[in-house]
Amino acid sequence: MSVLVWIEQIDNEPVPSCWEVLGKARELAHQMGTQAAALVAGQDVDAIAQEALGYGADTVYVADSPVLARFRLQPYVETVHQALDAAQATLFLTNATVHGGTLAAMVACRRNAGIAAQAVDLHLEDGRPVATRAIYSGNMLADIHFESDLAVASIRPRSFPMPEPGPAKGTVVPLEIPLAEEQVEEKILEVKPAEKGEISLTEARIIVSGGRGVAADPAKGFQLIGELADVLGAAVGASRAAVDAGYIEYKHQVGQTGKTVKPDLYIACGISGAIQHLAGMGQSKVIVAINKDPEAPIFERAHYGVVEDLFVMVPALTEEFRKRLGKG
C-alpha cells in the first residue's frame, strides 16, 4: 500500500508545489505505516526522479516516453492508472494546478473514487485520510471523508511547507508506456512557453501587486512595482481594476475571477481591498498595504500599512530593500 504523488513537470522542470505535497505524503505514509511513492511522467526525466527520491519518496515510478513529453490528459490518465496499480495506492495526490487538478479529477471519476478538489489541508482520522477544502471562495471550510477504497485529492500550492531535500534513497521503477503516439487523440500543434524565469503567482513566496492606484501613470506604476518585485524575487500581481483598465495582463490578476494565492508576504500597492480581491489573497501570511487613503478597506485586513502615495513609497521601499539585502 502507498500514498502516490504525481510530480508535475513543465518543460522538464519539476513544479515546486509537488515537493510540498510529497513532503506531506511522506508524513501521512509514515503515520499510516505505508510507503510514499511518486510518479514522474515525461521524456528524459531521470533527474526529476532522482530529485523525488531526495524529497523522500520510497519508490519513484517513472514513465519515460516522447508520448508523455507534454501533458495530455488521455496518456497521463493511463499512466496514473498503471502507477496506482503498481503502487497499490490508497491515496492519490496532485498539486491543484491546471493540469494537476484535471488529472486528479479524471482519475477519480474513472476509478469511481471520492475526491477533494483544491484541498488546503490533509490529516488522518482513524487511520484514514481526511481533506479540508475551502468553499464559497474561502468563506467556508469543509472536511471531506472518503468512502471509496481510493481517495483522491488535488492540493493547492503552498498548503504545506517545502521539505528539505536529502540524499536520494529508495528505488526507481520504470512503468510500461500505455499508449503509442497513434493512439493519442489529442495533438499539440504549437507551444508558446511562459517567459523564462517568470515566477508563477500561485507558487510565489512573495507577491507585489498593483491596483487602480497606479492610474496616474500606469506604465510607471507597474515598472516601480516590477522593480520592487525583482529585488525581493517576487511575482507581480494585480487587481481586476488594473487588468480591466489594460495596465497589465490578465494572468497577473489575483482574486475571485483571477488566481488564489497564499504567499508568505503580499504587498498591495494602490489596491482598495474589495471582497473579490480579498477572496484571492486573504490567506497570505503577512499582508502589507500601501495606499494613500487611510480609510481604504484593505487596512482592515493588512498586518502592516503605509499611508502614502505609491509612486514615492514603492521606489523608497525598493531602495531600502536593496540596501538591507545587500543588492547594491
Added chain:
Amino acid sequence: MKVVALIKQTPDTAELPKVSVDEARSGQIQTTMVINPWDEFAAEEAIQLADRLGATSVAISMGRPDQTDALKHALAMGIQSAVLVDEAVAAEGDEWTAAEALAQAIRLQGDDVQIVLAGKMSVDGNSGLIHVGVACKLGWSLLVNVTRIAEVADGRITVERSFEGGQEVVQVPLPVVISVAKEINEPRYPSFMGIRKANRAQIPVLGKDEIPISPAPPRARWENLRKPEQRTVQVKIIQGATPQEKAAGLVDALLAEKVI
C-alpha cells in the same frame, strides 16, 4: 449541430461571506443568486460559436426548480433555449452524481450536440470538477482553460489553451467538453429585448422520470462545515516623517517577521 453551455446559479460574489453554514448544508441559500461569473464566458462563447457554425445554442443548469434566473440571464444574452435539471435527481450524491445527471441531460438534447462549454469553476463549489466529470461520463474529449476556439472542421476542434507553463494550440476529435478561461471573450450584457424574451420563456424542467439515476452511495462525505476562523488583525501603520523613514520602518518589521 448543437452547442451546450453548462450554467450554474451561484451567490453574488459580494454576498459569499454572508452564506451561513446552515444555508450551505441545506442548499436554501438566502443571498442574491446570479449566473456563476465564470459561466458567463461559457454562455457568450456558445452564442458566438453557434453563430459561426450555424448551430443552435442550449443552456443547461442543475438546481432547484425555481432557480431559473441564471438560465434567464443566458437566454437574455442570446442563448436560444434553456433546460433546468431538478437537483433532486442527484440528491444525496456527490460531484460524480451531479456530473452523471448533467451528462444525461446533455444526451437528451440529441446526437447533434458536439460541443459542451463550461466555466472554469463555480464560485460556491470551487472545485473545477463538474466539467471533468461530464466529459468522463460521456466519454468525450476534454479541454480545460481554453482561451480561443480557432477552428471546428472535419470532426475535429482546434483551440488555444493556457496553463501555468504557457499556451498551447491543440486539436482533439469531437464531441468535446471545454472549460473556458476569462481571456476567451467579453460576455455581453443582455439587451432590453433579450430580457423581455427571456422573461416570457418557458424553461422545461427535467426530473427523475427523464433522468433516472440509480442511487449509489456517495464516494465522499462532507462534514464539519464551518466558517474559517476570523483573522483578527490589527493593522500596524508604519509612521515616519519621510517615505524613506517609513520604508526603513517597514523593512525592519518584515525582516523581523522572517518573510523576506
